[in-house]
Amino acid sequence: MSENTSETKIMMANALKELIKDRPFSKITVQDIVTACNINRNTFYYHFESNYDLLYFAYSQEVQKVADSFHQANATVPQIMEFVLDYIDQNIPLCQCAYESLGETQLKTIFEKDLFDYIRATIEYFAKENNVKFSEDFKTYIGFSYTQLLSGQIIWYIKHTGEMDKEIFKQYFQTFFTATLKSVMDEAVSKGF
Numbered sequence: 501m502s503e504n505t506s507e508t509k510i511m512m513a514n515a516l517k518e519l520i521k522d523r524p525f526s527k528i529t530v531q532d533i534v535t536a537c538n539i540n541r542n543t544f545y546y547h548f549e550s551n552y553d554l555l556y557f558a559y560s561q562e563v564q565k566v567a568d569s570f571h572q573a574n575a576t577v578p579q580i581m582e583f584v585l586d587y588i589d590q591n592i593p594l595c596q597c598a599y600e601s602l603g604e605t606q607l608k609t610i611f612e613k614d615l616f617d618y619i620r621a622t623i624e625y626f627a628k629e630n631n632v633k634f635s636e637d638f639k640t641y642i643g644f645s646y647t648q649l650l651s652g653q654i655i656w657y658i659k660h661t662g663e664m665d666k667e668i669f670k671q672y673f674q675t676f677f678t679a680t681l682k683s684v685m686d687e688a689v690s691k692g693f
Contacts, residue, residue, distance in 0.1 A: 509547050511537050513558035516551070517594055525555065525597045552601060559598040560610050562591070567614035577622050577650075578674045580615075584654055585666055595658045607658075608651045616647040626685050634685075638693040642684060646677075 515536035519528045528551060534544050548554045570583045588595050598607060620643045627634055653673060 505547070508537075508539070508543065509557060510561070512539075512544065512547065512554055513561055516554055516558050517562075520593050520597050525551070525601045555598060555601055556606060556610075559594065559602065559607075562587070562594065563610050563614070570618075571614075575618075577618060577677060578670070580618055581650075581653075581670060581673055585657060585670065588654075588658055588661065589666065592661055596661065599655065599658045604655050607655055608648075611651045611654060612647050615650045616643050619643045619646045619650070622681070623685065626682075630685075630689065632689050634688060634693055638688060642681075642688075646681065649677075 512533055515533050516528065519532055519536065530541060530544050530551060533551070533554065534541055544554075548557065566583055566587045570580045573579065573583075575583065620639055623634065623639050623642055626632075657669060
C-alpha cells in the first residue's frame, strides 16, 4: 500500500471515528465521510466497498494501536487487559458501534492475532521460569483456548459497558486467568505435555 493510499484510508477512518461520536453508524453515509475528508466518492470506493469495510479497517487500526502500546510496554496478560479496558472506556461509541455493526465474530477476528501471540509468550515465559518444555501442539492448543477466552471477555465488556465496575471486572479476570492458566500448565508439566 502506497503512503498516499494509507494516508487516505487513515483519514477516512479518522473521519468515521469522529462521526460516530455524534450519531449512530446506521445514520452515517458515504457522503458524510467524503465530505468530512474533502474527497470524492470514487476515492472512497477505491479503498472500501462500504461503510462496514471502513469500520472494520478503522477498528482494526485502533486495536493495532492498543496492541502496539502493550508490546512496547512488554505487558503481562493482566496488564494487557488494563490497556484494553482503558481503551474501551475512553472510546465507548466506537467500540459499541463495532460490536453492534460488525458483530462478535468480526471482533474476535480483529482481537485474536495479538492476543494469541501474547498468550503464547506467557506460556513460553512460564516454561522458561519453571525450566520445562511444552510441545508446540500444547502451546498452540492453550494459546487458542485462552485467546478465545480473552476475546470473549473483551467483547462481553464492550457489550455490557457500565454494568460491572471495571475494577471488579479486572479482579475477576486476573483471578480466573492467573489461577486457571497456572493450574493448566502445572498439570501439563505433570503429564509431560
